[in-house]
Amino acid sequence: APLASPALTGTATAVNLTMSGNLQVNGTTTTVASSTMTVADKNIEIAKGAANDAAADGGGITLESGDGNKTITWTNATDTWDFNQGIKVLGPEGGAAYVYMSADEGDDNADKWVHSVGTDGVYSLQNYSTGSWVAGLSITGSNNATFAGSVTDSKGDVRSIPVNTQGGA
Numbered sequence: 001a002p003l004a005s006p007a008l009t010g011t012a013t014a015v016n017l018t019m020s021g022n023l024q025v026n027g028t029t030t031t032v033a034s035s036t037m038t039v040a041d042k043n044i045e046i047a048k049g050a051a052n053d054a055a056a057d058g059g060g061i062t063l064e065s066g067d068g069n070k071t072i073t074w075t076n077a078t079d080t081w082d083f084n085q086g087i088k089v090l091g092p093e094g095g096a097a098y099v100y101m102s103a104d105e106g107d108d109n110a111d112k113w114v115h116s117v118g119t120d121g122v123y124s125l126q127n128y129s130t131g132s133w134v135a136g137l138s139i140t141g142s143n144n145a146t147f148a149g150s151v152t153d154s155k156g157d158v159r160s161i162p163v164n165t166q167g168g169a
Contacts, residue, residue, distance in 0.1 A: 053079070094119065 091097035112128035
């Protein structure tokens with residue numbers, strides 16, 4: 001084969017192979033048959049070069065299993081990452097677990113929320129609208145709930161019992 005651009009076919013067998021420089025693989029399928037794949041880089045790009053979100057629709061990660069595939073998939077129609085399994089959030093040993101949500105709508109911070117479970121087992125739903133995290137709802141392991149504000153429904157304040165005065169008739 002010429003040295004500049006060799007055209008190889010068949011199987012190349014080596015005990016260990018180390019390449020320096022960039023590696024580009026073109027084709028429709030690339031198979032890595034390893035029990036562990038280590039990526040030293042801190043970012044993996046998928047659907048690179050997609051013109052827009054619609055072109056990336058359906059992209060994601062699939063864990064193939066005999067018990068059914070587990071997926072994280074981009075869905076353009078809903079503008080969401082969809083998980084077909086539950087998500088478990090573990091805090092560090094001795095620390096709390098958090099799920100942060102933010103709509104990033106302006107700078108009032110009213111759109112910042114956090115769900116948390118502290119090391120004391122208390123679930124808390126907090127908002128950052130006052131410049132610090134304030135628990136609006138806390139639930140203990142005994143299922144006792146504490147609300148920071150009013151508890152209302154379509155009829156009004158649910159803690160108020162209206163007076164119903166009846167006449168003699």
